[in-house]
Amino acid sequence: MDWVVFVISAIAVLAGALGVVTSRNPVHAALSLVLTLFGIAVMFVEQQANFLAVVQVIVYAGAIVVLFLFVIMLLGVDQAEDLEVEPLVGQRPAAVGVGVAGLAALLLPIAFGKWQWLSGQASVAGPAHSGTEPNVNRLANALFTRYLLPFEATSVLLVIAVIGAVVLARRPLHTERQGLTAREEP
Amino acid sequence: MGDPLYAHGIDLAVVLITILKVILTFLFLLLGVLLYIWWERKFISDLQNRIGPDRAGPHGILQSLADGIKVFFKEDLAPTEADRRVYRLAPYLAAVPAFSAFAIIPIGDKISIAGHQTYLQLADPPIGILFLLAMSSIAVYGVFLAGWSSGSKYPLLGSVRASAQMISYEAAMSLAVATAVLATGSLSTRAIFVHQSVWNWNLWQLGVVPFGIYMVAATAEVNRPPFDLVEAEQELVGGYMTEYAGVRFALYYLAEFMNTITVSAVAVTLFLGGPSGPHINFLPALWPVVWFFLKLFAFVSFYVWLRATLPRLRYDQLMDLGWKRLIPLALYWLLLIAALRVGDDAHWPWGVNHGALNAITVVAAAAGAGVVFFGGLGAAIRVGAKRVEEETARAGGVRA
Numbered sequence: 001m002d003w004v005v006f007v008i009s010a011i012a013v014l015a016g017a018l019g020v021v022t023s024r025n026p027v028h029a030a031l032s033l034v035l036t037l038f039g040i041a042v043m044f045v046e047q048q049a050n051f052l053a054v055v056q057v058i059v060y061a062g063a064i065v066v067l068f069l070f071v072i073m074l075l076g077v078d079q080a081e082d083l084e085v086e087p088l089v090g091q092r093p094a095a096v097g098v099g100v101a102g103l104a105a106l107l108l109p110i111a112f113g114k115w116q117w118l119s120g121q122a123s124v125a126g127p128a129h130s131g132t133e134p135n136v137n138r139l140a141n142a143l144f145t146r147y148l149l150p151f152e153a154t155s156v157l158l159v160i161a162v163i164g165a166v167v168l169a170r171r172p173l174h175t176e177r178q179g180l181t182a183r184e185e186p
Numbered sequence: 187m188g189d190p191l192y193a194h195g196i197d198l199a200v201v202l203i204t205i206l207k208v209i210l211t212f213l214f215l216l217l218g219v220l221l222y223i224w225w226e227r228k229f230i231s232d233l234q235n236r237i238g239p240d241r242a243g244p245h246g247i248l249q250s251l252a253d254g255i256k257v258f259f260k261e262d263l264a265p266t267e268a269d270r271r272v273y274r275l276a277p278y279l280a281a282v283p284a285f286s287a288f289a290i291i292p293i294g295d296k297i298s299i300a301g302h303q304t305y306l307q308l309a310d311p312p313i314g315i316l317f318l319l320a321m322s323s324i325a326v327y328g329v330f331l332a333g334w335s336s337g338s339k340y341p342l343l344g345s346v347r348a349s350a351q352m353i354s355y356e357a358a359m360s361l362a363v364a365t366a367v368l369a370t371g372s373l374s375t376r377a378i379f380v381h382q383s384v385w386n387w388n389l390w391q392l393g394v395v396p397f398g399i400y401m402v403a404a405t406a407e408v409n410r411p412p413f414d415l416v417e418a419e420q421e422l423v424g425g426y427m428t429e430y431a432g433v434r435f436a437l438y439y440l441a442e443f444m445n446t447i448t449v450s451a452v453a454v455t456l457f458l459g460g461p462s463g464p465h466i467n468f469l470p471a472l473w474p475v476v477w478f479f480l481k482l483f484a485f486v487s488f489y490v491w492l493r494a495t496l497p498r499l500r501y502d503q504l505m506d507l508g509w510k511r512l513i514p515l516a517l518y519w520l521l522l523i524a525a526l527r528v529g530d531d532a533h534w535p536w537g538v539n540h541g542a543l544n545a546i547t548v549v550a551a552a553a554g555a556g557v558v559f560f561g562g563l564g565a566a567i568r569v570g571a572k573r574v575e576e577e578t579a580r581a582g583g584v585r586a
């Protein structure tokens with residue numbers, strides 16, 4: 001049964017990834033990204049990582065891609081782009097090089113049988129799923145005991161980011177505004 | 187944990203029972219929407235002293251069925267400027283989450299079919315209520331893409347408004363839901379319902395505040411009046427679905443009513459004890475279902491009452507209410523409930539179990555923190571409002 005789910009979700013992930021790369025319209029690309037994220041969420045469910053799956057959908061599909069779409073639509077860049085012009089000189093050969101290197105980094109450890117280079121140590125916080133205790137509880141236990149400090153540090157980082165965004169977006173209070181009507185404001 | 191149906195491996199009967207449950211849930215939602223549309227029109231007619239639909243069937247009960255058939259035979263139009271693929275996809279992105287979200291609602295106790303025990307609930311995943319939040323964040327796509335892909339101005343304005351509203355109120359709603367989850371210590375909707383039986387409803391276990399926040403936020407989340415700015419016809423024609431016709435329009439209409447039913451059902455599950463109620467020995471499997479539907483009916487009728495009573499909010503009032511009032515209050519209440527639980531576990535204040543004394547300590551400390559918190563927040567809001575006023579005056583009366 002597992003491999004049926006895997007094959008279907010893997011097809012969804014790959015189709016979405018191809019769509020992201022090949023779509024000319026940025027909105028279509030963002031939607032393909034949603035398909036990929038969904039496929040990954042299904043894979044998480046199949047691995048019994050229910051919480052990760054639902055967070056994947058809520059945070060990535062529900063918030064981040066919506067934000068992408070907002071930016072794309074509000075900035076009016078939702079037209080097909082001209083692919084003939086290379087924005088950065090030498091970017092395309094470099095992208096091919098990085099892509100090949102990344103693929104090699106993924107495949108070589110498998111070829112040499114060193115799985116743990118990719119997946120990390122087999123069990124740091126115990127198995128993801130055991131007996132009757134749901135995955136959510138195990139994750140919460142790990143997060144709020146063993147990994148409390150990194151967790152708190154991350155939240156402080158996010159607060160700093162939010163404050164930074166507010167400061168950047170804030171309009172200066174006492175600038176001269178003669179001749180500037182509300183219409184001309186960004 | 188989990189449905190006892192899957193406890194003994196999966197065979198053909200289990201698969202068939204699951205399929206049966208899926209079909210029943212689907213039919214229930216479709217039928218529920220038809221009846222709800224009829225009931226809404228009838229009830230609001232009563233509230234406004236008129237008769238309402240009365241031609242099709244007894245008391246006009248078949249009116250929404252007739253409307254449904256009509257709309258399915260209408261031509262499916264798309265504007266020339268529309269982005270065809272996304273335009274066709276969007277209604278499904280609204281309808282599918284609306285259907286799926288109901289899957290986690292427990293509508294009754296255990297029953298036995300063909301030697302298999304199962305819950306009267308389509309699915310009881312360990313992530314439970316988070317599934318609802320995931321579905322409501324997906325539903326934003328249906329609204330957002332509809333407006334964008336229509337290639338027309340009013341739908342675009344409507345959809346930007348709608349998605350901003352849905353995203354804003356999702357935060358307050360999630361915090362209210364988290365309060366209920368905190369009280370139970372489990373995300374599973376079944377566990378939340380069992381925890382509240384029979385009369386330990388979260389409504390009073392948590393104080394009435396999270397329930398109130400949930401109700402306001404959920405009303406905004408499903409764009410029901412008084413938060414239906416999304417389709418304010420004086421300003422936006424029909425909002426994000428202006429350009430839709432035929433089946434695709436019907437899907438949006440269906441999704442809207444299904445969402446109303448689902449958020450009501452979630453409110454019943456989280457705060458009103460779900461299917462729990464007085465135990466009656468005659469037909470014991472039936473009564474929980476009856477209690478559930480009575481509570482659900484009260485809720486959906488309440489939404490109609492709201493629609494008949496309250497005028498629509500202005501857009502800035504809507505955003506003020508969401509960000510400056512509901513979210514801080516929900517956050518404060520979540521921390522208060524968490525403090526009470528921690529206090530209970532650690533036997534505050536002096537490490538011994540004092541029962542009421544410990545609750546009083548926590549509540550007193552929380553009240554002090556609340557005065558500081560809301561005082562600071564209120565001051566900040568006043569300063570902000572004053573600044574906007576100054577800026578407006580400086581810009582010659584034009585509000586930026």
